[in-house]
Amino acid sequence: MQLPHNPSARQDAHWWPWIAALLIAALFAGIGLRDPWPADEPRFAQVAREMVESGQWLFPTRGGEFYPDKPPVFMWLIALFYQLTGQLKIAFLLPSALAGLGTLWLVFDLGRRLWGENVARSAVLVLAFTPQFLLQAKAAQIDAVACFWITLGCYGLVRHFLLGPAWGWYAASWVAMALGIVTKGVGFLPALMLIPLAIWRRPVTASGQQVWCMRTWWGPTLMLGTLALWLVPMWVAVERIQSPELLAYRDNILLRQTAERYANAWHHIKPWHYYLSTALPSMWFPLVVLFLLQIRSIRKLWPSSVALRVLLSWVALVLLFFSISPGKREVYILPALPMSALALAYVWEQAPEKGRRTASLLLRGALAVVGLLLMLLAAMALFAPDRLHHRADDYADAIAALAPGLLILGLALSSIVWLLRKRALFEQLALASLLTWLFISFWLWPSLNTHRTPRAVMQELEQSLAPEAEVGMLEFKEQFLLFASRPLVHFSYLAPLPQQEWNAWRWIRSAPNRVLLLPDNLALQCFDLTKKRVLGEAHRRNWVLLDASAARESCGRAVDRVPYRYVPVKKDILLSN
Structure with a gap:
């Protein structure tokens, strides 16, 4: 549905290509100019690096230990670009940037088909100035890619139910949901849109074509079939090998990191109103302000626009879904942002000039203050x-x-x-x-x-040790693996510190020329930290070396565990500054 021309919008067509080009430039700017930064980027980059080094992609590993916290699609994408470019410093940011570009296109195209090019351009601009969108599109975190799959799922459902029938796009939406689940468990979120669609979309269009019928059930079946492409090989491999580590990986990724994490979260505990009171005002400013100032316009447009009702109802359902869980983070609500931007763009383009004047004065004033x-x-x-x-x-x-x-x-x-x-x-x-x-x-x-990297600490370590020395780590972080030029031993990222310390104590005493790399603020029972050798500071912690002379004569017993040993093969990241 094309909207009538709004003469006050002043979004002339000749400006649009320049802004679009600048937006694309901003998405890809800086790639190759920085290394993976904590907290999450080194982890995903290292997992992808190990996939390329080992050739084993089905079960992600971190320092040789299975990594069960996230499904593998995002790491697969980084590994794919790593193989194509040969530069981890470039590859680790490409999936998010491309996902951001894809999300922008989906929002633009859907806005154009629903309400015309003015709304489509405005929706893209809303995403460009809402901090959370570019913040995630320019970071090597899973959320931008998950947001793309979820947006594609919403796109397909809207194309079918509101602009269709379009059974091909309906099928694509369920495939996208499956890929979203194998990227981050919440990829099914577009399915919540079926609730408002069922309320406000009749089974038959005005032209007599059906959008709700028995064929609709093919969608969930297609999603399950797509999921099986990953789930079945993984399950079969686990059942065939039957190792305790793989059994724990399967149970962790299928149960603990999904249903248990949602219903009984063990970190990031926030009150029920966290998204409304904290996350939205900070990460979606000024979008939230614009919505609040356009409440009257939304109420006026609500009865006449099925698309607006569907989009905003879906956003509300997503916020409700995440608010129910005790564990909350700002990035969880990113998937709701594209449809929110599209709805706001429509409301803004329809709002009278008087209704937009207050927002314009307020936000232009805020922009001037920020500049000052x-x-x-x-x-x-x-x-x-x-x-x-x-x-x-x-x-x-x-x-x-x-x-x-x-x-x-x-x-x-x-x-x-x-x-x-x-x-x-x-x-x-x-x-x-x-x-x-x-x-x-x-x-x-x-x-x-x-x-933001431990490069200097690792360089000092190399200068301090003989080539034949073995290095182990307590409370290791993935960024140290990234910048290691020699093998590193660790004692399980998932193990509690007392268990790591016990196994490190046994390891350092069992052979000569072994040292431990660790932060100096750990409360240790088996080592004398006064015998430390200081290497330097990284990530707000002082890192030190301990040799066998620092090991005490006795140490309280813990569960024995074979140490993990990671041998770096591809060292391209060490060659860049």
Whole structure:
């Protein structure tokens, strides 16, 4: 349905290709300029690296130990791009960037088909200026890829039920849900859209074609069949090998990391209202403000637009689904963002000029204030750096390097408010967001990279040890595997510290030339930390070496476990700065 032209929108067609090109540039900017950063990126990058090194892709491993926390699709994608590019520093960010690009296209195309190109462009701009979207599209976390599959699932259902029938897209939506489940367990979320569709979409279209019929049941069957392409080989391999580690992997990934994690979460415990009171205002600003200011327009459009009712009802169901679980994180609600952006774009394009004036004044003022604050921060970094160092002591040397860029960015954001005052609000906000992300990608990332990796600690370790020395780790982190140029031994990431310590004590005493790498703030019973050799600081912790002389004569017994030994084969990440 094409909407009538809105003369105040000022989104001229000749501007759109430039903004779209800038958005694509922002998505891919900075790839290759930084290493994987904690908390999650080193883990996924290392798992993908081990897939390529070992040729074993069915069961993800981390330092040789099976990794059961997440399904494998995201790691498969990183591994695929690693094989294609030969550079882990490039490959680890590509899946999220491409998923972000795909999500943008799906939202644009669906908006164009539902309500015309003005709404489609506005929806893309909303995604561009909502912080969470580009934050995840430019990070090597699972959520951007999961969001793409879920958006594709919603796209297929809307194409079929509201714009169809389109049985091909209906089938594609269920395949996308299956791929979403094998990426992150919540890939089934588009199925919740069937509830509002069942309420507001009749089985037969105005032209007499059926969208609800017996063929509808093929969708869940197709989803289960797609899931079986991963589940059956994995299950068969586990049953054939029957190792305790693989049995634990299967049970963990199919039960503990899905139903148990949702119903009885063991971390990230938040109150029921966390998404409404904290996550949405921070990660979806200014989208939330725009929605609140357009409540009257939404109420006016609600009776006449089935698509609006379906999209907003689905968003509400997703928020309800995640609010029920005691475990909550901001990234969980990312899949609801694309459909929220599309609904807001439609409401905004239909809103009267008077209804948009308040939002425009408020958000343009906020943009000007942000620009001013950035300039003040830059001035403080240049002329009074001591005031900032105590707040960001770990990044003291990076603050001065960032000051010129912060000044330029602050001037640019303030200039957008004045120089582009006759342009549409969404264009201004999107341009400000994209310039910020270009600054982050080309200036901030390279400046902070040395502070976000253990490269210096691992280089010091190499200089301190003889080539034949063996290195073990207590409480190991994946980033240390990434930057290791020699084999590393660890005592199970999943084991509690007392069990790791017991097995490390046995290991270091069983052969000469063995040392332990560990943070110096661990409460150890089997080792004398006064005999440590300091290597340096990484990730806000001091890292030290202990040799066999630091092992005490006795150690309380724990469960015996064979140590894991990871031998780095592909070392391309060590060759980049």
